[in-house]
Amino acid sequence: MLNSYPDGNYFTNLKQYTHAGQGVAVKSGSLLLKIPPDNLSLKHFGILSTTHTLSYAGVIGSPVFHRDSLFCRGIDVYNSNQAEFYNMSIKKILLATRMESRGARNMAQEIMAWMEKRDCSACMASFPYEKDMEDLPWTTPDLILVLGGDGTMLSVVRTLLDLQVPFLGVNLGKVGFLAEVSPLTWKEQLSMVLESGGRISHRMMLEYSIFRKGRKKDTGVAVNELVVSRGELARIISLDLESSQGDLESIRADGLIVSTPTGSTAYCISAGGPLVHPEMQAIILTPVCVFLHDFKPMVMPASESLLLRIGNSTQEAYLTVDGQTGLVLKPGDELRVKRYHVDLQLLMCRDEGFINKLRYKKFFIRG
8 A cells, every 4th residue: 555645655564763852764775754843743763643743644543554653652553444563672571371371471581581592581471470570670661472272372461451451372272362472483473573563453341330239349451352141040130231322222132242342252252243343333232142132233322321220020140351351240230241452463464354354263163
C-alpha cells in the first residue's frame, strides 16, 4: 500500500527515524519526510496524536497506512484501526509460567539464559506471582512473555493487565490463538522481536460486577467471555437483560455468553454465535439452548453497558470467567458488564491475518 502526501510524493516502508529539536525525520528508502515541531503533537510517553500531523504528512490516521510507523522519543507508533507498531527497546522481559508446569519452567530458564547473552534483563514469575513479582529488579517490564497455552495466557493477562505492557505467548498448549510463538522456532521469532519489534493488536476486555441486594459482592475482568449458566441440575435459568438503552429481553435458557471479539472463537462460536474480528470494539451476546424464544445472538457496540438479573424462579446459577473462575449467583443478583478501561496489548511477531489464522486452526473446512 502507498501513502500519499500533499506534495504528490508517495512513501512506503517507513523504517528509520530521528528525533531532535527540529522535529521528526522519517526515512523511506532514499526519501526523507520531515515533520517540524509545530506540526508534531505529542501525548503521554511520546505517542503521536492525529491533531496536526494528519493534515501535514498524511501518516497518522491515514486509511491506507498499513504496516509503516512513525517514531518519537523511543516509541514507535501508528494508529490505524487500533493497530500499533511496537519498536521500543526491549531490555526488561518478564517470563510468566504456571507453577505446576515443569516443562514451561525449564524452557523459561533456557530462554532467560539466551536473552541474557543479548544484554536483556529477564526474570521468571510463576503463578500466582505475588512473591515473584515483589522480587523483580524493575518495577515494570518492557514485555511479558507467557509460556503455556491459551489458558495460561488468560490467567496471566487478568493478573498483570494493569501493567499496560505488551504480552507475547509461547504456545505450549493445543490451540494457540493468543500464544503464537512456536516452541520449536522461538529463537528465530524472539530474535525478530528484539531486533525490530512487531505489531500491537489491541483487544478490548470486559469488566464485571456482581450486586446482591444493592451491594457490590464481587468484581473482575474477562479476556474471552463471561458465562451465566445453570447449576448442577439440568434446569433452565431465567434472565432479565437490560442495556444502557433500556430493556432488552427476558429469556429462559441453559445460559448466556457475554463475550469479547477475542472470545468469539471460543465458547461463543461453539454455541452458535458469530466469529468477530478480534480487533473490533464490540460486545457479543449468545444464548445457550434458549427455551421457547427466538432470541438470536447479538453484536452490540462496546460503548454499551449491560445488566443481567437472575430471575426469582431460578434455583441455582453460576458465573464463569474465561472458563477458569466460578462464582455462585442467587435469585435477584445483578451482573453488570461493561468494557474495561484498559485494553490487552498482544505483540504480533508475525501478522498472518485473522482469516488465515481461522483457516489454519481448521475453522474453515472445505469439502
